[in-house]
Amino acid sequence: xxxxxxxxxxxxxxxxxxxxxxxxxxxxxxxxxxxxxxxxxxxxxxxxxxxxxxxxxxxxxxxxxxxxxxxxxxxxxxxxxxxxxxxxxxxxxxxxxxxxxxxxxxxxxxxxxxxxxxxxxxxxxxxxxxxxxxxxxxxxxxxxxxxxxxxxxxxxxxxxxxxxxxxxxxxxxxxxxxxxxxxxxxxxxxxxxxxxxxxxxxxxxxxxxxxxxxxxxxxxxxxxxxxxxxxxxxxxxxxxxxxxxxxxxxxxxxxxxxxxxxxxxxxxxxxxxxxxxxxxxxxxxxxxxxxxxxxxxxxxxxxxxxxxxxxxxxxxxxxxxxxxxxxxxxxxxxxxxxxxxxxxxxxxxxxxxxxxxxxxxxxxxxxxxxxxxxxxxxxxxxxxxxxxxxxxxxxxxxxxxxxxxxxxxxxxxxxxxxxxxxxxxxxxxxxxxxxxxxxxxxxxxxxxxxxxxxxxxxxxxxxxxxxxxxxxxxxxxxxxxxxxxxxxxxxxxxxxxxxxxxxxxxxxxxxxxxxxxxxxxxxxxxxxxxxxxxxxxxxxxxxxxxxxxxxxxxxxxxxxxxxxxxxxxxxxxxxxxxxxxxxxxxxxxxxxxxxxxxxxxxxxxxxxxxxxxxxxxxxxxxxxxxxxxxxxxxxxxxxxxxxxxxxxxxxxxxxxxxxxx
Numbered sequence: 001x002x003x004x005x006x007x008x009x010x011x012x013x014x015x016x017x018x019x020x021x022x023x024x025x026x027x028x029x030x031x032x033x034x035x036x037x038x039x040x041x042x043x044x045x046x047x048x049x050x051x052x053x054x055x056x057x058x059x060x061x062x063x064x065x066x067x068x069x070x071x072x073x074x075x076x077x078x079x080x081x082x083x084x085x086x087x088x089x090x091x092x093x094x095x096x097x098x099x100x101x102x103x104x105x106x107x108x109x110x111x112x113x114x115x116x117x118x119x120x121x122x123x124x125x126x127x128x129x130x131x132x133x134x135x136x137x138x139x140x141x142x143x144x145x146x147x148x149x150x151x152x153x154x155x156x157x158x159x160x161x162x163x164x165x166x167x168x169x170x171x172x173x174x175x176x177x178x179x180x181x182x183x184x185x186x187x188x189x190x191x192x193x194x195x196x197x198x199x200x201x202x203x204x205x206x207x208x209x210x211x212x213x214x215x216x217x218x219x220x221x222x223x224x225x226x227x228x229x230x231x232x233x234x235x236x237x238x239x240x241x242x243x244x245x246x247x248x249x250x251x252x253x254x255x256x257x258x259x260x261x262x263x264x265x266x267x268x269x270x271x272x273x274x275x276x277x278x279x280x281x282x283x284x285x286x287x288x289x290x291x292x293x294x295x296x297x298x299x300x301x302x303x304x305x306x307x308x309x310x311x312x313x314x315x316x317x318x319x320x321x322x323x324x325x326x327x328x329x330x331x332x333x334x335x336x337x338x339x340x341x342x343x344x345x346x347x348x349x350x351x352x353x354x355x356x357x358x359x360x361x362x363x364x365x366x367x368x369x370x371x372x373x374x375x376x377x378x379x380x381x382x383x384x385x386x387x388x389x390x391x392x393x394x395x396x397x398x399x400x401x402x403x404x405x406x407x408x409x410x411x412x413x414x415x416x417x418x419x420x421x422x423x424x425x426x427x428x429x430x431x432x433x434x435x436x437x438x439x440x441x442x443x444x445x446x447x448x449x450x451x452x453x454x455x456x457x458x459x460x461x462x463x464x465x466x467x468x469x470x471x472x473x474x475x476x477x478x479x480x481x482x483x484x485x486x487x488x489x490x491x492x493x494x495x496x497x498x499x500x501x502x503x504x505x506x507x508x509x510x511x512x513x514x515x516x517x518x519x520x521x522x523x524x525x526x527x528x529x530x531x532x533x534x535x536x537x538x539x540x541x542x543x544x545x546x547x548x549x550x551x552x553x554x555x556x557x558x559x560x561x562x563x564x565x566x567x568x569x570x571x572x573x574x575x576x577x578x579x580x581x582x583x584x585x586x587x588x589x590x591x592x593x594x595x596x597x598x599x600x601x602x603x604x605x606x607x608x609x610x611x612x613x614x615x616x617x618x619x620x621x622x623x624x625x626x627x628x629x630x631x632x633x634x635x636x637x638x639x640x641x642x643x644x645x646x647x648x649x650x651x652x653x654x655x656x657x658x659x660x661x
Contacts (some may be wrong), residue, residue, distance in 0.1 A: 035275040036308070036318070037268070043315055053254060053263060056311045060401075061193065067400045068131050076131045078387045083128030083137055086121045091147050096169060102157035103167050106480030111157055115180075118147060119187055123393045126191050135198065142202055145191065149213045154184040158480065162228055175217045177228060179241055182248035183392065185218040189256035190393050214256055222249050223265055232276025239451040240289060240297035242277040246270040247304040251394060254311065267311075274304060278324075285326025286424025288450040290347025291334050298327040299357035303398065306360045319364050328361025332373050333419035334428055337436040337466030338380075342428055344444050344459065346452035346475040348629055349468055353377060354389055355406055356398035375409035382407065418528060420521045427521055429528045429553045437465045437600075439656055441553045441560050445532045447515030448508060455488065455495040455508040457516050457537035458549050462560060462654055465600035470499055470654070471580050473634060476623035491619075492626070497636060499580055500534070501564070505573035506542040514538070518548075528553040535566075543569040558656040568646040575641035575648065577612070579605070582630040585637070587614065593637065594657070605637070606653040612639040 044050050092114035101107045122144035129137040148154070153170035159178040160167050175181075192199070192210050199206045226233040230241035253266035278301070287294045305324065308316045318324050331353060334342040343349045355378035362370030378399065381388055388403060390396035399406075417433035425445030431438030443460035452475075462470035473492040481487060488510045491497055495508035508514060519532040528551075535547040545567045552561040566575065584596040591609040594602050607614075615638040621627050626634075641648065 035271075036278065036305075036316075037271040037275055039318075040268075040271055040308075040312075040316055043312070047315070050312050050315060051264060051267070052313050053260070053311050055313075056254065057193075063401055064130070064194070064397055067403065068133075071131060071400070071403070072386075074386045075382070075388065078385070079124070079390070080128045080132055083124045086124050087137070087140060089121065091121070091143065092117050094151070099157050099169060102480060108156070108158050108478055108480070115156065118144065119184065122148065122187060122191070123390070123396075126187075126194070126393055127390060127396055130194055138195065138198055138202055141191065141195065142199060142206055145188065145199075145206060145210060148184060148188065149209050154181040154217055156180050158478075158483070162230070163225075175221045177218060177222050177225075177245060177249070178230075179244055181218055182245040182252070185214055185252040186248040186255065187393050188214060189252040189254075190397065193255040210256070211258075214252065218249065218252060219257065219262070219266065223269055231273045232280075233273070237280050237451075238277045240293050240300070243274060243301045243304060244296045246274050246277075247300050247307070248394070250304065250307055254307070267308075270304075271308075274301070277301065281323070281327065282421070282423035283323050283326070284421040284423040285323060285328070285330040286421040286426060287327075287330055288345065288424060288446070289452045290343060290345040291331060291341040291353070292343070292347040292351045293345075293452065294331055295351075295354050295357060298330060299354060299360075302328055302357055302360040302364065305364065309364075319366075325361065325365045325367070328358065328365070328367070328370055330421070331358060332369065332414045333416065333421065334426065334442070335373075335413065335415070336428075336440055336442075336463055337413070337415070339377075340463070340466060340468070342426065342442040342461065343472050343474050344426065344442075344456060345450060345454055347472075348474045348625075349471065350629070352381075352389070354391075354395055354399070356389075356395065356402060359402055359406065369412075369414045371409050372412040373414060375406050376411040376413050378403070378406040379411045418523060422521075425516065425519050425532075427528070427530050429555075431555050431558060439464055439553075439555075439558050439560065440466070441528075441551065443530055443551055445516035445519040445534075447512050448510045448537060449512035449514075453510065454493045454498065455510055455514075455537070456498040456500060457495075457508060457514065458500050458532060458534035459495075459498045460551065460562075461499070462603065464597065464603055464656060467597065467600055469581060469583060469595050469597075469603045471582055471630070471634070472499075473497060473580060473626065474629065475625075477625045495537075496578065497580060497619075498578070500537075500578060501547065501566075502576040502578060503538050503542040503544045503547065503566075504568065504571070504575075506538060508534075508537040509539045526555045528555075543572070545569055560654040562652040562654075563649070564652075565649045566647065571644050571646050575643075577639040577652065579637040579639075580634060581637060582634045585616065585635065601656045601658060604653075604655050604657045606655070607639055608650060611643065611648075611650055612641060614639060 094114055098111045101110055125137045125141045125144060129141060152172050155176050155178045160170060162176045162178045188210050192207060196207055229236045230238055230245055232238045232242055249266055250270045253263045257263045287298050289297055305318055336342065339350045339352055341351050355374040358370055358374035362374055378388060388399045415434050415436060417430055419428045428442040430440045440463040446457060448455050448457060459472060461472050476492060481490060487493060496502060500508060514537045516532045516534050517536055521530050530551040533546060533548045535544045538544050547566045550563040581595055586594045586596060588594050591607055593605045593614065596602050617636045619634050621630065621632055621634065
């Protein structure tokens with residue numbers, strides 16, 4: 001890079017960073033001696049030439065160009081057609097007012113729409129030029145590079161506080177590294193990787209500009225600072241930001257950084273940071289951010305390890321780690337059918353995971369289920385739309401590299417009968433092994449400080465024939481309030497709009513201390529039993545001593561039983577059970593409510609009408625994201641206790657019934 005000589009100060013700063021890291025390392029008993037960095041250090045001590053980056057560069061470039069050349073013509077045409085549309089578009093322009101909108105009113109969408117459009121346009125142009133190789137997209141590629149390099153920051157208005165200096169207009173003299181900085185870096189990195197020569201011929205100053213901006217905006221702040229919260233060095237529990245930023249900085253080093261020493265510094269720094277992500281990840285591989293975030297969390301970790309494996313000629317190998325294997329299998333353990341997933345936390349009910357990420361785990365552990373699972377998503381997109389995943393340029397490249405393998409692999413969804421994640425405390429049970437019809441039940445324990453948490457301890461969902469009946473609404477469009485102290489006032493994050501009780505008029509409270517206890521799961525014959533005490537999820541003012549939920553999933557009878565027992569210190573307001581749905585309902589008779597469907601069997605909810613009054617509240621949806629998922633409305637089915645006793649027990653039954661004609 002052009003300004004490498006300026007990094008003399010970087011050596012001192014890096015030493016300070018290492019000192020901070022070592023201190024944090026000593027404080028954390030979560031990080032074992034066989035961490036990623038420890039293994040790398042041992043191997044490097046025995047083999048100074050462990051890193052084979054130049055070989056990786058040559059092999060990767062040749063492989064991608066060969067795959068691009070032989071890609072199915074119909075698929076090529078889809079990507080080229082998209083880029084041809086871009087040729088007729090104008091590059092979006094940002095204003096200071098749009099950037100400050102987040103600070104003024106919390107709106108993220110207006111600025112981010114333009115920001116993401118620029119990167120999407122450049123991505124489409126690069127893909128098309130890679131597939132066509134005629135040079136007709138290069139001039140506009142150069143325009144896109146220049147537009148992005150001219151931006152004051154690559155971070156978003158909503159993430160400008162990543163360095164703890166607060167929101168507002170970006171400080172160009174104080175660059176931060178966040179998700180979008182790392183994402184932009186690898187977009188430019190791959191562009192340089194494939195078109196270095198062609199861009200040089202277009203104008204000799206384009207590549208030096210890429211080099212400069214990557215260095216100033218990404219490389220220097222990444223190497224010189226350890227105070228970005230996502231790195232793990234400050235003691236804060238890392239989430240998907242950690243692995244996502246580290247993986248893309250690693251890939252930026254491999255694709256765009258030419259100085260060997262600097263490249264290795266980035267690789268080493270990434271390993272020291274990523275070991276915090278791995279250490280804090282649950283041993284059962286469960287992603288507490290939900291399956292939609294698995295793409296950025298556990299799934300990205302698999303790609304990170306894959307890259308390390310490749311640049312060390314497979315000497316850095318973690319295929320003996322059950323925990324890492326579990327991180328991959330988590331995704332099919334919470335899979336329902338097609339693109340439906342168990343969606344606790346900030347997760348939508350439908351998701352399209354990256355096949356390359358799933359396949360990376362399948363290859364790493366020679367797991368046929370994961371390979372077939374990856375193939376099912378790849379082939380569904382390929383066959384129906386004549387395309388493949390390309391949400392980002394890196395995603396397209398990784399899928400392109402294994403496209404022939406994924407097409408040749410037999411596609412199959414595991415659809416396992418029982419999946420219990422004891423650390424995450426999430427359970428998924430289906431009526432029949434390997435079948436996407438019948439009942440599917442999922443429930444959670446956990447606590448109310450999980451990443452992207454909703455106040456939902458004891459929550460459950462129920463599907464029939466792969467379609468939602470009792471639902472978790474999920475999250476709407478992100479705003480400022482989604483990630484500040486007002487988060488817990490957002491209606492669909494509150495326990496009131498989850499399938500949880502309301503006690504003495506009070507909902508669950510946020511915080512790690514508000515959790516489930518005595519959580520157990522067992523199978524008896526063909527019935528699954530899930531038991532937990534959720535009294536601890538409610539504030540002291542709820543005056544609840546005990547509140548147990550026992551779910552009994554009877555496969556033989558296609559039925560779910562919910563038994564509850566509660567003991568209060570004092571009765572104030574009627575005990576209330578909440579059930580959320582987006583389907584039509586009809587009350588056939590006292591003590592019965594039918595959840596109707598035109599596509600599959602109805603579900604009948606039965607309760608004792610002597611114990612409860614039935615009330616239904618309709619919520620008209622206004623958020624476009626939620627409307628796209630559930631339609632124009634959702635309903636909260638409320639069973640309100642008639643008793644004023646401080647203790648009680650009851651049974652609620654959900655059964656599959658033949659649809660009404």
